[in-house]
Amino acid sequence: MIKYTESKDVPTNILVERLAEIVDCITNRHDRLLGELTMSIPVRLERDADCVLDEVGRRLVASEEENEKLKSENEDLKELVLKIDMALTVHDPEDAVAEAKELIREWVKEQQDDEE
Numbered sequence: 129m130i131k132y133t134e135s136k137d138v139p140t141n142i143l144v145e146r147l148a149e150i151v152d153c154i155t156n157r158h159d160r161l162l163g164e165l166t167m168s169i170p171v172r173l174e175r176d177a178d179c180v181l182d183e184v185g186r187r188l189v190a191s192e193e194e195n196e197k198l199k200s201e202n203e204d205l206k207e208l209v210l211k212i213d214m215a216l217t218v219h220d221p222e223d224a225v226a227e228a229k230e231l232i233r234e235w236v237k238e239q240q241d242d243e244e
Contacts (some may be wrong), residue, residue: 134174135183143187146180208235 132183153164165177173179208231215227 130170130172135173135186138180138183139175140187142174142182143180146175146177147184150177150180204218204235204238208232 150164153160167176167178171179173183211231212228215231216224220223
């Protein structure tokens with residue numbers, strides 16, 4: 129029975145469970161290895177080793193890319209906080225608030241430009 133029509137629809141926990149089964153077969157049950165690595169017709173995206181490994185690889189790459197993006201955004205925010213802190217400590221209060229607001233507006237605009 130076909131449960132999923134696209135690899136991206138298979139829940140990650142199902143992929144991880146299947147990956148663990150494949151690893152166990154490779155490392156502990158050599159006699160079942162060929163059976164575990166066969167490809168079904170029609171394809172079973174949650175079971176066929178080639179599909180499972182391919183989708184896990186895609187998700188890993190996507191996670192790493194998202195992680196790098198978040199790290200970059202975190203660095204940008206740290207830099208913004210430092211600039212605002214500097215503005216608040218160097219200028220008189222009214223000018224400091226105005227400068228801090230301007231820094232935030234500029235940062236928001238940069239983020240919006242990056243998204244486009």
